[in-house]
Amino acid sequence: MSFAIGTSVGGRRSTFAANDVFFMLLVVMKCGGTWDMLARIFRIETPTFIKTITGFIEVVAPKLHEAWVASQLDDSSMRALVTSGHTFQNFPCALYTTDVTFQQSNRPSGSMAEAMPFYSAKHKLYGFKVEVSVNPRVLAVNCTRHSRDNTADTTMFHNNKVFHQSARCEADGDHRLADNGSLATDYPEEWVVLADKGYQCLGDHVRCINPEKGNQLTPEDRRQNELISSDRVIVEIFFGRMCGLQCASKL
Incomplete structure (x- = not known):
């Protein structure tokens, strides 16, 4: 499974595997800091990195909220x-x-x-x-x-x-x-x-x-x-x- 991260210079569409983007998200949430600093860790251009992470959050947030927040009320x-x-x-x-x-x-x-x-x-x-x-x-x-x-x-x-x-x-x-x-x-x-x-x-x-x-x-x-x-x-x-x-x- 891959996750689209946008279009690179030259018009070619590049992708990361979903598990790679999830790892990036964990690093972002754990380390914090500026987008520029975090993008340099993975050697990705900052605008592309921002679009990647925020787009992935929109995909996984409902499931994470259900599993880690809403379910706590039932328990x-x-x-x-x-x-x-x-x-x-x-x-x-x-x-x-x-x-x-x-x-x-x-x-x-x-x-x-x-x-x-x-x-x-x-x-x-x-x-x-x-x-x-x-x-x-x-x-x-x-x-x-x-x-x-x-x-x-x-x-x-x-x-x-x-x-x-x-x-x-x-x-x-x-x-x-x-x-x-x-x-x-x-x-x-x-x-x-x-x-x-x-x-x-x-x-x-x-x-x-x-x-x-x-x-x-x-x-x-x-x-x-x-x-x-x-x-x-x-x-x-x-x-x-x-x-x-x-x-x-x-x-």
Whole structure:
């Protein structure tokens, strides 16, 4: 099996075997760095290398997402988490925690007005945002398609509502599991999603637990925020792996 990588100088079409391109992809994800540097490793012209890797990612991404991400949700039902002792320490009624992360990209082509929605004032870089949901075992159970940086976190959550609504529904037999957590009366058929302060408005229609905002919090509120942060640290750990070990933020 071969994978087309484009047309070389002179009009001749060159190809690499699919397993060779897959090896290149592993090197890219493991080492990170600039496209120029990575292309030199394999002695391929940079534009051709970029087209090769990005094209291959488009081919294999759905299968990899299904095998390494979506399948984790099936193996991490609330019943499985409870029986294996892997629930969140402070909020055992939570199925997963959700947050967004920034991934750097090249400046989009076009005018300044067209490029600015992709600019992050926080990071001083152009890039995209993705929403990731992580279970108590520090495994991603969902990852959205990227959105431009100026997309609100809550908007990304609502755009991904099909996943959030279906994933947190109590399965058959879950009613036998103890659930004395927050909002259990208001949402008796849902498990909790843990989120940060930017998701305050979700509580109106989603069983969501997030920290209280404000500078004049009561001792009880501060303690609650600490407990939430303690459980939510796993999503930061996951982002650290994704951006540090695999250098995804540099691609």
